[in-house]
Amino acid sequence: MTNPIVDIEKAKVILVIGSNTTENHPVISSYIKRAVKFKGAKLIVIDPRKIKLTLFSEKWLRPLPGTNVAWINGLIHVIIKEKLFDAEFIKKRTIDFDKLEKSIEKFTPDYVESITGIKKEDLIEVARLYAQAKPGTILYCMGITQHTSGTDNVKSLANLAMLCGNLGIEGGGVNPLRGQNNVQGACDMGGLPNVFTGYQAVTDPNIKTRIEKTWNVKGLSIKPGLTATEMIPAAGEGHIKSLYIMGENPLVSDPDITHVEKCFKALDFLVVQDIFITETAQMADVILPATCFAEKEGTFTNTERRVQRVRKAVHAPGKALGDWEIICRLSTHMGVPLTYQNSREIMDEIAMVTPSYRGITYERLETENLHWPCPDLKHPGTPVLHKDTFPHGKGVFHGIDYIPSTEKTNKTYPLLLTTGRVLYHYHTGTMTMQTQGLNEMSPECFIEITPEDAGTYNIMDGEMIQITSKRGSVQAIAKFSPKAVNGTVFMPFHFAKAAANKLTSTKLDPVSKIPELKVCAVKLNRIKIDA
Amino acid sequence: MKNNKSITINGNQFSFRPEDTILEVAQRNGIFIPTLCHLKGTTPTGACRVCMVEVKGARSLVASCAAPAMDGMDVQTESSDVIRSRKLTISLLLSSGHHDCLLCPATGDCVLQQLAYRYKVSGTQFEASNARYPLENVNPFIIRDFSKCVLCGRCVQACNDIQVNNAIDLGYRGSAAKVVTAGDRSLKDSDCVFCGECIQACPVGALYPKDALNKPRYGETQKIRTTCSYCGVGCQMHLHVKDNLVQKVTGVDTAPNNGSLCVKGRFGYDFIASKDRLTTPLIRKKGKFCDASWDEALTLVAKKFTQIQKKHGSDSIGVLTSARITNEDNYIAQKFTRAILKTNNIDHCARL
Numbered sequence: 096m097t098n099p100i101v102d103i104e105k106a107k108v109i110l111v112i113g114s115n116t117t118e119n120h121p122v123i124s125s126y127i128k129r130a131v132k133f134k135g136a137k138l139i140v141i142d143p144r145k146i147k148l149t150l151f152s153e154k155w156l157r158p159l160p161g162t163n164v165a166w167i168n169g170l171i172h173v174i175i176k177e178k179l180f181d182a183e184f185i186k187k188r189t190i191d192f193d194k195l196e197k198s199i200e201k202f203t204p205d206y207v208e209s210i211t212g213i214k215k216e217d218l219i220e221v222a223r224l225y226a227q228a229k230p231g232t233i234l235y236c237m238g239i240t241q242h243t244s245g246t247d248n249v250k251s252l253a254n255l256a257m258l259c260g261n262l263g264i265e266g267g268g269v270n271p272l273r274g275q276n277n278v279q280g281a282c283d284m285g286g287l288p289n290v291f292t293g294y295q296a297v298t299d300p301n302i303k304t305r306i307e308k309t310w311n312v313k314g315l316s317i318k319p320g321l322t323a324t325e326m327i328p329a330a331g332e333g334h335i336k337s338l339y340i341m342g343e344n345p346l347v348s349d350p351d352i353t354h355v356e357k358c359f360k361a362l363d364f365l366v367v368q369d370i371f372i373t374e375t376a377q378m379a380d381v382i383l384p385a386t387c388f389a390e391k392e393g394t395f396t397n398t399e400r401r402v403q404r405v406r407k408a409v410h411a412p413g414k415a416l417g418d419w420e421i422i423c424r425l426s427t428h429m430g431v432p433l434t435y436q437n438s439r440e441i442m443d444e445i446a447m448v449t450p451s452y453r454g455i456t457y458e459r460l461e462t463e464n465l466h467w468p469c470p471d472l473k474h475p476g477t478p479v480l481h482k483d484t485f486p487h488g489k490g491v492f493h494g495i496d497y498i499p500s501t502e503k504t505n506k507t508y509p510l511l512l513t514t515g516r517v518l519y520h521y522h523t524g525t526m527t528m529q530t531q532g533l534n535e536m537s538p539e540c541f542i543e544i545t546p547e548d549a550g551t552y553n554i555m556d557g558e559m560i561q562i563t564s565k566r567g568s569v570q571a572i573a574k575f576s577p578k579a580v581n582g583t584v585f586m587p588f589h590f591a592k593a594a595a596n597k598l599t600s601t602k603l604d605p606v607s608k609i610p611e612l613k614v615c616a617v618k619l620n621r622i623k624i625d626a
Numbered sequence: 627m628k629n630n631k632s633i634t635i636n637g638n639q640f641s642f643r644p645e646d647t648i649l650e651v652a653q654r655n656g657i658f659i660p661t662l663c664h665l666k667g668t669t670p671t672g673a674c675r676v677c678m679v680e681v682k683g684a685r686s687l688v689a690s691c692a693a694p695a696m697d698g699m700d701v702q703t704e705s706s707d708v709i710r711s712r713k714l715t716i717s718l719l720l721s722s723g724h725h726d727c728l729l730c731p732a733t734g735d736c737v738l739q740q741l742a743y744r745y746k747v748s749g750t751q752f753e754a755s756n757a758r759y760p761l762e763n764v765n766p767f768i769i770r771d772f773s774k775c776v777l778c779g780r781c782v783q784a785c786n787d788i789q790v791n792n793a794i795d796l797g798y799r800g801s802a803a804k805v806v807t808a809g810d811r812s813l814k815d816s817d818c819v820f821c822g823e824c825i826q827a828c829p830v831g832a833l834y835p836k837d838a839l840n841k842p843r844y845g846e847t848q849k850i851r852t853t854c855s856y857c858g859v860g861c862q863m864h865l866h867v868k869d870n871l872v873q874k875v876t877g878v879d880t881a882p883n884n885g886s887l888c889v890k891g892r893f894g895y896d897f898i899a900s901k902d903r904l905t906t907p908l909i910r911k912k913g914k915f916c917d918a919s920w921d922e923a924l925t926l927v928a929k930k931f932t933q934i935q936k937k938h939g940s941d942s943i944g945v946l947t948s949a950r951i952t953n954e955d956n957y958i959a960q961k962f963t964r965a966i967l968k969t970n971n972i973d974h975c976a977r978l
Contacts, residue, residue, distance in 0.1 A: 099881075117819075120859055121819070121889075125788065132790055133787070189694075203745065241977075249872055273857075275857065275858055275976075276949070277858075277948075277952065277953065278855065278974070280949075280950035280953040282976060285960040286948075288693055288970050312965045313655075316969055317757035320970030321971050323975065325973065337944070338943075339943070339945045339946070340929075341945075341948045342949075343950075345975075364931075369904065370904060371903065373914075375906075381908070381923055381927055384904035384907060385904070386892075388950075389852070390898075391952065391955075393953060393955065395855075397882065398860065401860060401881075404853065405852050408850040408871055409865075409870050412899075414905060415904060415905060419955045423962075424920065428924045433958070433962065438952065441954040444957070518819060521856050521890055523664075527894050527897075529894075532767050533890070609977040
């Protein structure tokens with residue numbers, strides 16, 4: 096997030112896009128609801144499902160899945176034509192406004208309606224709402240990123256925020272809500288194929304030399320590696336021979352898992368390090384037992400870039416060890432001893448090699464709230480990014496065209512499927528499904544559908560049905576829901592027994608390599624029962 | 627900014643901010659005024675009458691949680707009139723239901739119990755009234771014991787003003803008053819999403835986690851502060867630990883969550899002590915997993931990685947680190963991948 100969570104209550108207008116916040120980030124949703132109920136903020140929800148937040152919203156727009164760039168450009172079109180933009184911000188802080196102007200020319204409200212299904216009057220009203228109340232915050236989640244146009248979607252939102260001068264100010268910002276406890280930290284720590292910690296490019300020879308010196312090694316590779324969504328197919332093609340997987344369960348979480356399974360089978364050697372024998376671990380050659388958050392010391396970095404302590408509360412079961420301890424021991428077994436006394440020593444090394452974490456220490460975290468960048472020990476951290484300048488000086492507007500999703504409905508697969516989470520479970524359920532009460536509230540997979548669509552296929556509420564895409568087929572119960580909208584069905588991806596990801600597509604965004612999990616053409620069938 | 631307006635509490639002068647209540651000035655300056663119904667961050671309701679104080683010149687005692695501080699105000703927080711009033715209020719509250727501390731899961735952490743002790747009220751002054759409503763336990767997480775409810779309204783405010791789930795409100799009138807869901811249905815059939823904010827707000831033993839009766843009570847456990855391991859909000863939480871087991875989870879009143887949690891964070895901790903946890907390295911031998919020592923398992927992994935590296939090159943190995951493990955874990959994972967495996971094939975599940 097460019098801005099801290101508390102800023103949500105300072106916003107006058109809140110745009111929530113592709114985030115079912117009350118179920119996926121419940122505590123953040125309270126900030127949104129309080130802003131509306133007590134602070135008079137106007138909430139705009141843009142989502143293909145009629146999610147709970149729509150009960151609090153001034154406007155709910157329902158675009159066809161996969162058409163985000165079109166309606167964002169539509170909003171920009173209206174704001175420019177009606178001269179509602181922040182001319183001073185654009186002049187002082189940005190470049191290439193002309194490119195943006197040119198690229199949105201064709202996105203008239205009529206044209207946008209023809210692509211997205213959003214009525215032109217609604218589009219114009221929302222454009223005015225967002226542009227005329229300042230500060231305005233944009234909150235988004237996987238409904239924006241899990242598309243083949245994910246990168247374009249995010250850039251378009253940045254265009255919209257810069258256009259109205261909503262960056263670098265309290266209560267504004269472009270704010271992705273991160274879905275996993277330390278997904279921000281994993282990225283910050285260089286758990287990515289193209290960067291070291293703090294997003295320092297592996298291809299930069301100067302950075303490489305500096306890191307080699309600190310680590311006292313030679314010959315670091317300057318060739319960017321493969322992403323997770325590339326590594327797995329590469330295993331299927333024989334380029335990757337071995338995978339070492341920690342705390343992940345691709346056999347439930349990744350798209351087209353029938354294919355994932357095939358790829359794993361092609362591996363020479365699979366090592367899985369986890370706290371449970373997950374679906375993925377069952378395919379491993381070696382399973383290594385790790386500790387969970389309650390059994391270790393360390394830090395997580397949350398969605399607002401705040402680095403926070405994790406503390407050991409109980410002892411690990413059996414021989415389980417902390418993840419870094421296992422890796423260090425393995426390294427020693429490979430002939431290169433890697434030794435640290437404790438996690439504090441590792442944090443000190445992180446601070447040494449990472450400019451944005453340089454001022455962060457365990458001592459400071461005891462009493463201070465630190466958001467990175469925190470470049471030195473005296474620095475108070477940076478809750479709001481881009482206050483005076485952007486990383487490259489001026490903010491760059493990008494002209495972005497709408498590229499339709501390649502996954503389309505047709506006669507055979509007439510409905511669109513989107514996937515996501517429910518309130519009572521987390522990711523592939525390895526943790527939440529251990530709590531009986533959570534299972535009681537959400538016992539099994541379902542296919543959320545409108546009664547009208549169900550009527551078309553003669554499906555009854557609660558009936559076990561079959562859902563099929565080009566890639567696979569699973570069975571789950573039909574659930575009539577006020578959240579559903581005609582033409583689109585929804586399935587949670589938590590449940591291995593009826594894994595939604597048997598259906599989903601592996602098509603990737605060309606830049607971010609995020610799979611298109613939010614658009615998948617499907618058909619529904621009643622299950623024939625033999626008499 | 628210099629503020630020359632002041633209020634006198636128990637003979638000492640204090641400055642105050644506009645919109646401060648008497649209670650807020652007192653709390654900020656370490657002066658004890660008891661309260662059952664006041665909930666930080668919400669509008670005062672003045673429901674419990676325990677926070678009454680004496681204000682010079684006022685016709686009667688004043689509810690300090692609702693009365694704004696004013697220039698020249700002279701307040702006594704423990705005068706004989708105040709204490710008489712408090713004793714009566716506490717006595718009436720104790721007679722209003724079934725306050726049996728011996729068998730109450732809130733013992734030690736109950737404001738009413740603390741006040742009864744402080745003001746030496748035994749609860750025998752008035753005859754106890756019978757509980758009007760039966761205990762509700764037909765949901766997976768929360769027990770509602772109406773016989774212990776003092777109708778302070780904190781749970782209602784927690785639900786409507788903090789979490790804004792709008793699942794409960796005060797219903798019925800007079801002695802029939804009760805905290806109700808829409809249509810007075812059970813929580814399971816209401817808008818309740820089991821965030822448990824109401825449990826944390828309850829000053830007595832009227833709301834508690836379903837398993838609390840089989841768990842150690844307040845004072846028996848040790849609190850360890852940590853960060854929630856579910857979504858990316860990073861809620862600060864206390865793990866209440868006894869006998870190497872997490873017994874309860876509560877939210878910490880600090881950023882980013884200010885005490886709030888969701889159903890997963892508050893109740894979804896059974897996985898920690900699950901009997902299904904992995905406790906030993908396992909090696910697949912002839913299709914079956916066999917227990918192994920760390921030395922055995924890591925020797926095998928090291929040997930295989932080295933072989934594959936030699937035969938197929940460094941880029942034939944990939945590492946998937948994790949968005950669930952710590953920064954320190956991730957840092958070591960990428961260092962190992964880059965410095966020892968000599969490849970940049972490292973990624974995690976951010977995209978999924």
